[in-house]
Amino acid sequence: MKFLLTHKIVSVTLSFLVLFSTLSLTIEKHFCGDVLIDVAIFTETEKCSDDLIENIESNLIKKTCCKDEIDIVEGLSEIAINSFEDLDDIQKQVLLAYSLSYINLFENLPELVIPHKDYSSPILIKDIHVLVETYLI
Numbered sequence: 001m002k003f004l005l006t007h008k009i010v011s012v013t014l015s016f017l018v019l020f021s022t023l024s025l026t027i028e029k030h031f032c033g034d035v036l037i038d039v040a041i042f043t044e045t046e047k048c049s050d051d052l053i054e055n056i057e058s059n060l061i062k063k064t065c066c067k068d069e070i071d072i073v074e075g076l077s078e079i080a081i082n083s084f085e086d087l088d089d090i091q092k093q094v095l096l097a098y099s100l101s102y103i104n105l106f107e108n109l110p111e112l113v114i115p116h117k118d119y120s121s122p123i124l125i126k127d128i129h130v131l132v133e134t135y136l137i
Contacts, residue, residue, distance in 0.1 A: 025073040032066045 030038045030045040038045040048066050084092065129135065 020075075022075045024075045027071040027073065029069040029071070030066065031069065037066075 025041060028040045028045045029036060030047065032048050037048060040046075045068065084095075087095070
């Protein structure tokens with residue numbers, strides 16, 4: 001029972017490890033001057049009201065001191081699978097020795113020969129223990 005719970009915990013932990021190692025994130029930060037205003041992970045950051053001021057009549061855009069920083073955390077894009085031919089000779093020998101020792105660890109037991117398998121027991125006419133009145137306690 002204890003090993004079953006441990007096995008489940010390890011399985012869930014490894015599945016989350018694979019999930020988060022392949023996950024990519026984009027972290028956006030919005031600064032006004034040197035002050036951090038907003039941080040967003042999956043959405044866009046909210047801009048300041050002073051960030052862009054458009055004058056429709058003269059088509060002028062006035063920029064302020066606000067700036068955006070984007071940090072990209074890339075996960076694994078491909079999981080490399082090595083074949084047996086990619087290994088060194090020493091690694092091949094160790095892998096072969098380990099697999100052969102593991103396979104030979106569990107050998108089949110020889111079949112047990114039961115000599116009285118086809119023998120039928122005699123028919124009891126009287127119960128001898130009751131007649132002799134010997135009882136095991």
